[in-house]
Amino acid sequence: MHRLVSAKVIFYFFLLAVLDGAVMPAFRIGSVYPSFLYLFICYVAFEWGAPKTVYVAFWAGILRDLLGGGLIGLEATLLAALALALDFLVQKMERQLSGIYFFTTFLFVFCAGALRLLAGYAGDLPPSLVWEYLGAIAITALYTSALLPLFNFLTDRWFGHSSAKQYELFR
Amino acid sequence: MRRWRSYYFLAVPVIFLIAFFQYPRLNEAVHSLFSTLTRPAFVLGSSLRDGLYAVRYQSGNFLDAVGKQKEYLARIQELEGQLIHFHEMDLENQRLKKLLNFSLPLATHTIGARVIEEDMTPWKKVVLLDKGSRHSLKKDMAVVVPEGLVGRILEVEPYTSYAILLPDPDSRVSALTTTSRAQGIIAGIGTDMLQMKYLALDAEVAIGEDVITSGVGSIFQKGLQIGKIESIERDSDGLHLLALVKPSVSFSKIEEVLCIVSSQQK
Numbered sequence: 001m002h003r004l005v006s007a008k009v010i011f012y013f014f015l016l017a018v019l020d021g022a023v024m025p026a027f028r029i030g031s032v033y034p035s036f037l038y039l040f041i042c043y044v045a046f047e048w049g050a051p052k053t054v055y056v057a058f059w060a061g062i063l064r065d066l067l068g069g070g071l072i073g074l075e076a077t078l079l080a081a082l083a084l085a086l087d088f089l090v091q092k093m094e095r096q097l098s099g100i101y102f103f104t105t106f107l108f109v110f111c112a113g114a115l116r117l118l119a120g121y122a123g124d125l126p127p128s129l130v131w132e133y134l135g136a137i138a139i140t141a142l143y144t145s146a147l148l149p150l151f152n153f154l155t156d157r158w159f160g161h162s163s164a165k166q167y168e169l170f171r
Numbered sequence: 172m173r174r175w176r177s178y179y180f181l182a183v184p185v186i187f188l189i190a191f192f193q194y195p196r197l198n199e200a201v202h203s204l205f206s207t208l209t210r211p212a213f214v215l216g217s218s219l220r221d222g223l224y225a226v227r228y229q230s231g232n233f234l235d236a237v238g239k240q241k242e243y244l245a246r247i248q249e250l251e252g253q254l255i256h257f258h259e260m261d262l263e264n265q266r267l268k269k270l271l272n273f274s275l276p277l278a279t280h281t282i283g284a285r286v287i288e289e290d291m292t293p294w295k296k297v298v299l300l301d302k303g304s305r306h307s308l309k310k311d312m313a314v315v316v317p318e319g320l321v322g323r324i325l326e327v328e329p330y331t332s333y334a335i336l337l338p339d340p341d342s343r344v345s346a347l348t349t350t351s352r353a354q355g356i357i358a359g360i361g362t363d364m365l366q367m368k369y370l371a372l373d374a375e376v377a378i379g380e381d382v383i384t385s386g387v388g389s390i391f392q393k394g395l396q397i398g399k400i401e402s403i404e405r406d407s408d409g410l411h412l413l414a415l416v417k418p419s420v421s422f423s424k425i426e427e428v429l430c431i432v433s434s435q436q437k
Contacts, residue, residue, distance in 0.1 A: 014212070021288035021299075022216030026223035028423055031363065032293050054177040058184050066205045068290050069297055069326065069333045072198055073188030080184045084177065116292060121340065126407075129360055136293035 004055055012158060016040055017063040032136055034144040037064060038112060039151040041083060042105045047152075050087040057083030070120075078115045082108060105145035113137030203328040206299060210287070210330050214301055217287040221426055228424065281315075281429040282306060287331070294361030296322075296336035296422060302430070303330045311390050313431040319396030319419040320344070320384060321428055336422055337365055337397070346397055347385035351375045354385055357397055357416065363423075365398060370412035376403055382416050392431070 003009070016036040024033045037060040045053040061076030068075070086108050093100055117133055125133070191198040236243065284306075288299035302308050304327045314321045314334045322336040335342050342359040346367060353374035355367040370376060380400045386393025398418040406413035 014209075018209075018212050018216040020291055022213045023220045023223070024291075025289045025423075026220040026227065031423065033291075035291055051177050054180050058180070061184065062187070064291060066202060067288060068292065068295065069202060069299070071188070072191040072201055073184050073186075076184035077181075077188050080181050084181065087177070113292075117294070120292075120295075125340070132362060133294050140293055 021067045032140040034147050038109045038144055043155050045086045045090045053083040053087050054080050102145050105148050106141045109141035109144045206328050206331040213287040280432040285427050286425055296339035298334050300332045300334055303328045303332045305329050308332050308430055313391045314428045321420055345385045345387040346382050348376050349381040365416040365418055367414040367416050
């Protein structure tokens with residue numbers, strides 16, 4: 001278990017923000033590119049457990065708000081609320097199911113994007129554009145969740161975790 | 172208990188949201204502080220991105236150019252011949268314009284800036300530039316590249332500034348078609364295409380016609396290239412024509428831009 005208020009975590013947060021804002025556009029497909037901050041929230045939910053996800057989601061949201069130049073707190077609120085749902089889902093999900101991490105990450109990123117769209121342009125957009133944007137969000141979610149194995153590997157290495165998991169036989 | 176603590180924690184971002192919504196100046200100040208403090212890191216990140224762009228986009232071009240070397244050499248010779256011819260024509264044109272008392276516009280004064288960060292939302296097209304008010308950038312300055320108009324400066328911080336690009340859904344530019352001289356408003360829709368709204372029903376707009384800035388309003392000077400008309404249809408209320416415009420600028424590949432400081436006349 002990792003302490004959230006540590007230089008390692010803060011530096012990693014900042015590195016992910018710089019990667020998201022300045023470097024990842026080089027890996028753009030069409031108009032979409034992946035977000036490592038979203039992946040970090042999912043990583044924390046999967047690996048570090050429930051209480052920490054909300055805090056990480058809050059700071060990731062604040063960083064995304066600061067990077068986007070909009071109203072600070074909007075994405076932080078959305079991501080923190082979604083993180084609670086993500087924690088609930090992770091506690092209930094069957095971890096042995098193949099593709100469950102990928103699917104959960106996809107769902108989280110898609111919901112985050114859709115809520116951001118709803119919060120930004122509720123009722124202002126024609127339905128055709130809404131579908132187009134939802135398509136872009138779905139591709140972003142797909143692209144982001146496809147990078148989950150690589151991100152998990154790198155984050156495990158950064159925080160010095162072993163990728164081998166131990167399961168309790170008895171409680 | 173720990174679980175409930177995370178539920179209670181949800182109040183923190185809500186308080187942030189309400190506070191920054193209530194006090195926009197505080198919102199701006201925090202943005203300004205953040206962008207100023209993190210500018211070096213984003214400049215470094217954007218250099219890495221430019222390198223990656225170069226590898227991604229120019230390796231293909233390089234291989235293509237090697238294959239067509241002879242063709243390009245012949246074309247360069249042909250164009251050099253044309254250039255001399257056009258230079259003569261330009262001199263003649265200047266002499267004739269002087270005779271007709273035309274006032275030729277001076278070359279506009281511009282400031283170059285690099286894009287160091289982009290908005291991560293797929294439909295939002297706001298970018299962070301590495302120059303700000305300390306470099307004489309001001310709000311609402313037109314932002315251009317050699318291919319045409321890119322957008323305008325949205326917010327200015329001391330060392331950085333945010334620019335809103337034409338495809339952003341909140342972007343509006345008064346525009347004009349070059350041949351039929353029909354006036355309309357170019358609006359972003361968050362995709363690679365732009366919309367030209369409020370064209371008169373009797374406007375004789377043709378597909379393939381160039382769209383330029385009309386100069387109406389004080390932000391953009393007249394004649395900046397915006398794009399070409401791709402399709403025309405009646406808008407949903409049936410009172411105007413609505414044209415789909417393909418922008419002349421490729422917005423996904425912008426690395427450096429020019430901010431127009433002034434367009435003085437002779």
